[in-house]
Amino acid sequence: MRKTLLLLTLLLIPLQAATQEAPLSPRVPWTDTIPGKEGTYYFYRGLDFGSQALISPTRLILNGGFGIMQVENRHNRPLDIMYGRGMRNVGKNLLNPGWSIGVNGFWDFLTREVIPISVNSGKAQYWPNYMNHLIGGGMSYRMMEEYYRFHEIPHSKWAAGATILAYHFLNEVVENDVLDGPTTDPVADFWLFNPAGVILFSNDRIARFFSETLHMADWSYQPVYIPNTQELHNNGQNYAVKYHLNQEGSKSLFYHWGTHAELGLSFTARDGRCISLGLGLVAKNLLEVDEISKTLDLAVSGGLFYDRDNSLLASLLYAKTKDYRYRLNLYPGLVKLGPLKPGFFMALNQDHRITYGVSFACVPLLPIGIGGKPIAEN
Template sequence: MSLCHSYTKEELRGNPVLLHNACSDSPAATASPDFRKLYEHAIFSGTSQIYLLIAVIVLLCTGEISSQRNYFYTNKPYGSEALFNPVSFIFNGGYDVAQLQLVSNRIQDHNYREMWKTVIGNLGHPIKSIEVYGWNRFLRTEFLPISFTKNNMQWIPNYQQHLIGGGMMYTAMAEWYREQGVPWPKTFSFVTVMSQHLLNEVIETGPAEGYSVDEVSDIYIFDLGGILLFSFDSVNEFFADELNLSDWSLQASVTLPNGRVNAGQYFSVKWEFPFWQNHALFYRYGMGALFGISEKLNEEEWLSYGIGFKTKHLVDLETEFKQRTIETGWHAGIFWDRNNSLLASLVFSGVKEYFVMADVYPGILKTGNFSPGVWAIAGRDGTFLFGLTTKYLIGAGAEFR
C-alpha cells in the first residue's frame, strides 16, 4: 500500500508527522512561498557557488595518491563484499531510510522532483536554513556531542553514518575502482559517494518540507568531512585494523509486483578484547543499533551476537522547521562473517514489517561456478518477501501474502 497520501491543511496542522508523506497535489503539500524562492535562486546564488567550491577543494585535497594498501575492499569473492559495487552502494545508502514505517519503500511512490527541490533549496542557502532553525539549537543538536536527551541527539547519526560510515565507504569505493582498473579512482569514488548521499537526503525529505538543516549538516559538514578524514592512511588503518570497521549492508533488491526495495546500509565494529582471547566487543549500526559479543571460530571466521533497538519511524518535533527524533522497537541478531565479509545473518525486530530477516550472501550456496545470495523477510502483518542477488546486478525478489 502506498504511503503517499493527500491531506487537508487542517489534518497536517494537527499531525505534522503526516507532512512527510503528503502527495505533491495535496492542498497543503506545498512549501512556503519564501522557501520556493530559495529553491528558484539556489543553483545560481553566490552561496551555492561557494559551497560548490568547497566540494571541489575537498576533492582536490584527497588527490589521486595511492594508499599504502587496501583497507576495506580486497575483492573477496564471498560474503557482503562480493556484492559491493557502485550500483548496490548507491541503492543501499540512498534508499536506507525507506526501512522506516512512514517512508514508502516503493520506488514509484516518491515525488522525486519536489523532494529534490527541497534538498537543493536548503543546500543552496545553508545560512538561511540554520538561521530559521537557530544557531544555538543547530550546534547543540546537529554538531556538538553535548546533548544526551532523546529529542536533541541528531548528532549521533551525523558522526556514525555520515562522518565515519561515509568516510569509510569513500575509501572502500576508491579501492573498488582501483581493483577494476578505473583511472582516477578517488575522483570516481567522490562522485559516487556524494551521489549516494544526495539520494539519501532526497528520500528522507518530504515533498512538502521547507527549511531544514539536515541536508546542510549531513552534506557540507559530515559527508565532506568524512571524505577528508578518511583520506589519511593512519585513519583508515585505525578503523580497519583496530576496530575492524566493515560494510554489512543488505542485499540490494527490488521485488515484484509492487516495486518494494530491500535496501539498508549497515556497519559493523569488532574490537578484540585484550583480556579475553578470541572474543571481541561487537557493535552493528545503521537504522538502529545492536550491541554484543563476537566469538572467533577459526583464523578467518567470527560469530557475533547482538541485542538493541531498530528505528521504526521519525517523529517531527516542530512545524516551522524540520527537527526530528526517532521511535524504536526491540532488535536482536546473529551474524557469521569471514575476514569481516558477512556470510549470513538472522535478525529479529519489533518492527512489524521486519519481524524476521534472513540473509545468506554469495559464497555459501553454490551451483557449479554460480553462487547467488538469498534473502527473505517475514512480517507480522502477513507479508513475505524473498529475493536472489548476484555479484553484478541489483537483486530481484517477489512479495507474497
C-alpha cells in the same frame, strides 16, 4: 505464538547450515596490501564471497540512497518518490543554509545536529550524523576508492568522491520526498559531516586504525525489488566493528549499525570464521520534532551474524517493527549453483507474512535482486 516459533525455526535452519559450509579458500594472513595491486587496502579486499563480493558503487548508492525506506512510516516504492521536489528543496537548503538554520537559531542547530550534549532523541540528530555520515560515509569513500583502484579505474579518488556524492544526495532527496520548506538535516550532512568523513578516512593512519584495530567492515543488506507491489525491500547501508579483547583475537567487543544498532560479542576461530551476537535498537518511525527537524523513534532489536575473514556470510535480525520482525540474509558463497553464487533474503513481518528474494553477485554491478511477497487482503 506457535506459528511465529515455527517460522523462526524454519529461518534458523539455513543459518545453522551456513555455519557448517566448507572453507571457500585458504585463509590469508591479514595485510594492508594486495599482491599485484598498487597502494594499501583497508576496507576492500576483492574477496569473492560474502558481503565483500557485493561491494560496488551501484549497490552502495542503492543501499544508502534509499535507506530511509526501512522505517515503518515511510513507503518503500521508489517510483512514488517525488524526486523533482526533493532535489529542488534539498538544493535550496544547501545553497541557503542560513534560511533553515535561522528558523530556530544557530545554537539550536549546533546542539541538535553537531554537538553531542543531549541524550533526548528529539535533540540527538547528531548521532546518525557522526555514525552514518562521518564514520560510515568516510569509510565508504575509502572503500570505494580502493574498489576503483583494485579494478584499475583511473582517477580513483575522484570516482569515489562522485559515488559518495551521488549516494548522499539521493539519500537527502528520498528523505525529503514531499517536503517543501526549510530543513537543517541536509545542511549538517553535506557541509559538515560528509566532507569531514572523506578527509578523515583519506588519512592512512585513521583508515588503518578503523581497519586493523576496530576491524570495520561494510555489512550492508542485499536489496530486492518486488514486481507485484513495486516495492524495494531489504535495502540499507550497515557497518560492523570488532575490538579484540584478547591477544589471539578470539573474543571481541562487537557493534553493528546502520538503521539498526546492536552491541555484543564476537567469537572468532583460527580459520577466520566468526559468530557475533548483539542486542540493541532499531529505527522504527521518522518523526517531525518541529517544522525543520526530524528524529527517529526506536524499537528493540537483536542480531546473530556469521562471517569469514570479516566478510558477512549470514545474518539473522529480530526487530519489533512492522515489516521485518525477523530478517534472514544468506550472502553469496554459502550456496553455489554451478558458476552462480546466489544470495538469499527472507523476512517475516508482524502479520506472519513472508517476503523473500534472491540476488546474484556474479552479475557485475547489478545492485538489486528479485523477490516476492503476498499482497495483503483488504
